[in-house]
Amino acid sequence: MSSIPEDNKYAKSHEYAHAESDVATIGITDYAQAQLGDVVFVELPQVGTQLDANEELGSIESVKAVSELFAPVSGEVVEINEALNDNPALVNTDPYGDGWMIRIRMSDPTELDELMNAEEYEEYIEKEEGH
């Protein structure tokens, strides 16, 4: 099992949230990108969009299939990763780094407490693999 960063929180739909003060950087986990395969297209919301937790924020497409992306926390989109337009494969090569997707200014940072920590997420994906 590849290492799961300790300083992120994780959603059941395999997005991570990395919070610094009230801004959370959102992307998908290394496990999720490996399941998807080669990412060829990422559709992200516009800066300024208001998102509720668990609301669809965009979509990600591998060669074979399309998957929806969900906001792990509520707030306003303050930045999107424009580099993914030209190089969506960054999601595969560096999901926790250059493959990040959006930054959200959180309206309620306590929502982070409802997400899984690294240890819980690791158990979660082991269970998902199992069946």
Add this chain to the structure above:
Amino acid sequence: MADETLKKTPLNELHKSLGGKMVDFGGWELPVQYSGILDEHEAVRTRGGVFDVSHMGELTVRGPQALELLQRSTCNDVAKLEDGRAHYNGLLYPTGGFVDDILIYRIANDDYFVVVNASNTDKDYEWLAEQAKSFDVEVNNVSTQYAQLAVQGPDAERVLQSLTDVPLASIKYYRFAQGNVDGAPAIVSRTGYTGEDGFEVYLAPEHAPRLLQKLVDAGVKPCGLGARDTLRLEAKMALYGNDIDHTTTPIEADLGWIVKIEKGDFAGRDVLEREKAEGPRRKLVGFEMVDRGIARHGYPIVNGSEEVGVVTSGTHSPTLKKAIGLAYLPLDQSAQGTEFTVLIRGKETRARVIPTPFYKRAK
């Protein structure tokens, strides 16, 4: 992923040990990818790749009236085949719709080897066996007696030649020879489903794992169903169940080149003759996306609130690095350059009809 109900090819264990990511493909457990679809796709376009297509079905049609049965059941002219030659053909219903799209290999005048889509094997066998009742001919389903490996790409001939005495250079496109490959009796044809040069090798299941391992050891990349789909789509080769089925005719599917009205009577002939003369109601065309997005199988094509067509295949083209696809459009809206609207998960997205094949290899 260990589903006991799935059918397995003789290469199942080897796929897993080579790192194949196994999926359920129409009831068969097969690798969708090994190293990644883009990597495997590029390997086939530039070097060489090998696919396990042992799930494909094989039928034999033998007897004094083998030719008559095949002529009456299909739209291409089987009488034009000579020994050692194969062709692409449509097994048709009287409606003109496809029972299946198939390859027919002529071994002798009274002996044909028919290769069919995996999921259609039983249906095709039953259909042909039923038609065969009025002919002096025997149809057999021999699918379990054959594994099939497709070795595709510019390196295919060189690498496969290192494992066989069959003179591959003398096998021209859509011809075949019988001989030993890696010591096992095989049928070798210069055919494929990728748009590259290459061969398809039919051999007994017990010999297939050793051959696959030797091809991989010789530098041919193991490839999965994902790359097989992107490669065939770039080359605009139809996929049964996506682009063609019992509701679509070869004329609608832009496969008029396999419809030989002049060969005499055959199932669906009157329908196809009329469509050839008057034009079909709809036509399968190639398209590229104008707006950002990927239009996939089943996405509706709309004109205002009216649904006028449907996307049958769509993907990101690894070679062309853009979104492409195939779609049925009304004949009068199918000209090259025509723009149309696809609903991508409800969102209106523009696409444009372009020439096909999307990719053609340099000769």
